[in-house]
Amino acid sequence: GNSVTQMEGPVTLSEEAFLTINCTYTATGYPSLFWYVQYPGEGLQLLLKATKADDKGSNKGFEATYRKETTSFHLEKGSVQVSDSAVYFCALSPNDYKLSFGAGTTVTVRA
Amino acid sequence: EPEVTQTPSHQVTQMGQEVILRCVPISNHLYFYWYRQILGQKVEFLVSFYNNEISEKSEIFDDQFSVERPDGSNFTLKIRSTKLEDSAMYFCASSGNPQGGEKLFFGSGTQLSVL
Numbered sequence: 001g002n003s004v005t006q007m008e009g010p011v012t013l014s015e016e017a018f019l020t021i022n023c024t025y026t027a028t029g030y031p032s033l034f035w036y037v038q039y040p041g042e043g044l045q046l047l048l049k050a051t052k053a054d055d056k057g058s059n060k061g062f063e064a065t066y067r068k069e070t071t072s073f074h075l076e077k078g079s080v081q082v083s084d085s086a087v088y089f090c091a092l093s094p095n096d097y098k099l100s101f102g103a104g105t106t107v108t109v110r111a
Numbered sequence: 112e113p114e115v116t117q118t119p120s121h122q123v124t125q126m127g128q129e130v131i132l133r134c135v136p137i138s139n140h141l142y143f144y145w146y147r148q149i150l151g152q153k154v155e156f157l158v159s160f161y162n163n164e165i166s167e168k169s170e171i172f173d174d175q176f177s178v179e180r181p182d183g184s185n186f187t188l189k190i191r192s193t194k195l196e197d198s199a200m201y202f203c204a205s206s207g208n209p210q211g212g213e214k215l216f217f218g219s220g221t222q223l224s225v226l
Contacts, residue, residue, distance in 0.1 A: 095209070099146075099156060103152070
């Protein structure tokens with residue numbers, strides 16, 4: 001079946017530090033891959049997505065590349081801000097609506 | 112950006128009671144979903160709903176669960192007789208055309224506590 005494993009948190013960083021959250025997946029076929037973010041008190045928001053191998057998704061300074069050879073979709077940001085403090089979820093879907101999520105990684109950025 | 116609205120934000124109920132969780136999807140969306148997250152576990156797909164019927168459901172979505180779009184604006188999840196293990200955060204989502212690559216919009220969730 002489809003599953004996602006992501007780096008456990010919590011992760012605490014200083015402002016302007018480099019962030020990486022690892023995500024690997026197991027899937028049949030060629031799923032789409034996603035990163036969702038949940039800010040405190042809010043719903044899950046799509047941060048970025050990639051639909052095929054070697055695609056790079058990017059948004060708000062975050063990037064992730066769909067690596068079929070390593071079945072990975074690691075999230076990176078070069079310089080985090082306090083406003084990036086949130087829970088980040090890696091997810092995959094064979095059909096763009098039935099998402100399989102990772103457990104979530106809580107990121108706290110200190111000023 | 113348009114929003115999916117869920118009410119209440121927190122619901123407490125006694126084991127064996129019925130609960131209805133309410134969601135107002137984005138107005139022109141046609142596809143609706145419920146997900147849930149038990150504390151410390153992954154967000155799990157429960158059910159998808161399109162054209163007034165369930166299009167897909169997970170193993171979790173047993174006979175105790177039902178969904179309804181009663182009035183063209185609300186989308187509800189009913190749990191007939193709640194169990195302790197139903198305690199979770201329930202997320203509603205909607206989309207205009209997911210197969211066309213349109214994203215899912217999630218609500219902020221209803222935290223259900225079954226005592």
